[in-house]
Amino acid sequence: MRVVRLTHWKAFVEETERLNGWAFRGEISANWPLMTSLARRLLAYCPDRSLWPLREMRALRIFRRKAHNYLRDEHPLRDDLRSLSLMQHHGAPTRLLDFSKSPYVAAFFALEQASSDAAVYALNTPRLWSTxxxxxxxxxxxxxxxxxxxxxxxxxxxxxxxxxWFGEPAEMDRRLVAQSGLFVVPGRIDLPLEQLLDSYDPHTELLTKYVLPIEMRHEALAALYRMNVTYASLFPDLEGLARASGYELEMVWDRLIEDYQHRPAGEDAAPR
Structure with a gap:
């Protein structure tokens, strides 16, 4: 895996513009390996790896037995990948890794809640298509x-x-569409993605890790805000709008600050 440490947002844009057709994933910590939420859960609480397949299939089976109570159309539950996608969408640990065709979406997820250096991983899906x-x-x-x-x-x-394997379910929900999303599905969850890729062509660059220093965060998120890459656009529902309010706390235009500072004495109303 190639590791590139960047110093400013423009460098990230220039680097990723060259990667036509690749897929991208953001991680809020540059120190985290590329592992699924299912692997992290099982590593923490279920040390006997021989039982992992049994545990995974049990969780999937129970979800399918009960999820129909909350769905208008239950036919997605007959499809393995769509069932896992539903579970992932609603917070269950699964073996799916969320990627995006957009490096900017990945950068947003890497940086929005970062408190230290973050990372965006770029996966060479054009090469993996046929290998x-x-x-x-x-x-x-x-x-x-x-x-x-x-x-x-x-x-x-x-x-x-x-x-x-990488790709989209046969039918995509609104969030997956809004995020230009796709899933990476590993055949082994006990290995990080970068280690799994070692079993493929060793002479081809299949994964690149771009380290985004925390000092880049404000510049990057301001640029992404102007591109309308926010929670409100990536999660097109009330939850997304509410989550977007977090960054609105950071974004205050100079005009609003000036108006607020020069408001009449005794006026306590906040700027709008």
Missing amino acids: APQSTPHLTRDVIDPRIDGHFERYFWPNVNPVI
Whole structure:
């Protein structure tokens, strides 16, 4: 994995503009490995890795048995990837890693709540489209496609195949569309993504890590705000609008500050 430490926002824009067709993921800490929420949960509370497949399938089975009570249309529950997508969307730990086709969306998620150096990972999906692990050259992206009935159970659930699949569910929800999102699905959750990629072509750059120093945060988020990359646009619902208020606390235009400072004596109303 190539690591690039940047010093200003313009450098990030220049670097990522060259990566046509790649996928991007933001992490609020540059020290975090690329691991799924499911792996982090199991590593913390379920040390016996031999039982991880059993635990994962049990969680998926229970979700499917009960989620229909909250859905107008329950046919997504018949699809493995869409079921996992629903779980991920509503906060469950899954083996899905959220990526975006937009480096700016990834940068927003990396920096918005960062308190130290953050990172954006760039995944060479054009190259991964047609390649496979050297130990299992027959397990190409098309062969292991988890959207096909039975493939998740065959290629991913056993947690033994060093494969990576990426793509979208057959039907995408509004958030996934708004975020230009896609999922990366690892065949092994006990290994970070960068280690899984070591089993692929060692002569091709498949993953790049861009370290974004915390000093870049204000400049980057101001630029992203002007691009309308905010919680309100990325989560097109009331939750997104409410979460966007956090950054509105930081963004106060100079005119508003001047008006507030020169308000008539005794006027306590906040600027609007």
